[in-house]
Amino acid sequence: MIAVLMGGNSAEREVSLESGEAVYIALKTQNIECFKFDWNGDNLADLWSKKFDQAFIVLHGRGGEDGFIQKKLEDRNITYTGSDSRSSKNCMNKATTKTIWKENDLPLAPSVVSNANEPIPSITFPLPWAVKPTLEGSSIGISKVTDQSQLNEALALAWKYDQNALIERWIEGDEYTVSILNNKALPVIKIVANRGFYDYKSKYHSDDTQYLCPCGLPETDEKHLQSIALRAFKAMNASNWGRVDFIIDKNQKIYLLEINTVPGMTSHSLVPMAAKAEGISFDELVLNILND
Structure with missing residues (x-):
C-alpha cells in the first residue's frame, strides 16, 4: 500500500x-x-x-x-x-546548498546571508541583487533590488518566511532547468517568463510562460549543462529524482540557482515535461520514481 x-x-x-x-x-x-x-x-x-x-x-x-x-x-x-532526510534538509536551505556547491567548485553567483537579528553584512558585489528566504521554494518571497534603498523592504519580505535571507547578485540571462531521474539527466528545458522573471505566478498560474524543449542549446552545451546538474545533484547527496535550475548570462557563463528534491508534478510542472521529451509518460514517470 x-x-x-x-x-x-x-x-x-x-x-x-x-x-x-x-x-x-x-x-x-x-x-x-x-x-x-x-x-x-x-x-x-x-x-x-x-x-x-x-x-x-x-x-x-x-x-x-x-x-x-x-x-x-x-x-x-x-x-x-526522494532524497533522505539529511540531504533534503541541506537542499532546502539555499545558503547551505551554495556552501556545499562552492566546496565542489560549481559555478555560482556571489552571495551573502543576512539574519533578521543581526546587522546587514557588507555586500561587495554590484547591483542588482536577488533577495530571497533561505528556506522557501517556488520563488516565494523573492525580490529584485536595483537600488540600495530597496534592500530593507526586500529583506523584510524575505524575513517573513525565514529569519535568514540570501542576498545574491542578480544574473540577467536565460533560465534553464535540468530534471534528474534515477541518476540520469533528462532533456534540458528553457524557461521564458513574460513577467520578467520566473516567479510563483509564472510557475503555476500563467499561461504566458513558455517552456522550450528542445531548449535550443547546441548539443554539446546541453550535455555540459546536464553534467553540471548531475554533479550538483550528487554533491548534495540527493537521490531518486529532483530538479536543478540554472541561469546562463549573455556571455554564456553558467550559474547554478537551486536544487529541488520534491519538484512539482502538476500540468505546468517541468519534470513531467522533461520526462515526456525523453519518451517517458506521466504514469511511467511516477512508477520510475516509486520503484527506484
Whole structure:
C-alpha cells in the first residue's frame, strides 16, 4: 500500500495538493493500491494509524522537502520516494546548498546571508541583487533590488518566511532547468517568463510562460549543462529524482540557482515535461520514481 503524502502547511500547499492528485490518479490508473493523505502539519497520528509500506512524497516546501517528514518515516523504517532526510534538509536551505556547491567548485553567483537579528553584512558585489528566504521554494518571497534603498523592504519580505535571507547578485540571462531521474539527466528545458522573471505566478498560474524543449542549446552545451546538474545533484547527496535550475548570462557563463528534491508534478510542472521529451509518460514517470 502506497501513501501519497500531499498538502502540508507550507506556502506551497496549493501546488502540493495538485501534484498529489496527479500522482494518486497515475497510481490508481496502474492498479497500484494507494491512498491520499493530506498532511496539515499536526495530523501525523492519523497517518501512522493507517497501514502502508511506502510513501510517495509530493509535499513541497517546508515539512515535506526539508527532511522533516523524511526523518519521521525513517524513524518508523518506512521507505519513501526522494532524497533522505539529511540531504533534503541541506537542499532546502539555499545558503547551505551554495556552501556545499562552492566546496565542489560549481559555478555560482556571489552571495551573502543576512539574519533578521543581526546587522546587514557588507555586500561587495554590484547591483542588482536577488533577495530571497533561505528556506522557501517556488520563488516565494523573492525580490529584485536595483537600488540600495530597496534592500530593507526586500529583506523584510524575505524575513517573513525565514529569519535568514540570501542576498545574491542578480544574473540577467536565460533560465534553464535540468530534471534528474534515477541518476540520469533528462532533456534540458528553457524557461521564458513574460513577467520578467520566473516567479510563483509564472510557475503555476500563467499561461504566458513558455517552456522550450528542445531548449535550443547546441548539443554539446546541453550535455555540459546536464553534467553540471548531475554533479550538483550528487554533491548534495540527493537521490531518486529532483530538479536543478540554472541561469546562463549573455556571455554564456553558467550559474547554478537551486536544487529541488520534491519538484512539482502538476500540468505546468517541468519534470513531467522533461520526462515526456525523453519518451517517458506521466504514469511511467511516477512508477520510475516509486520503484527506484
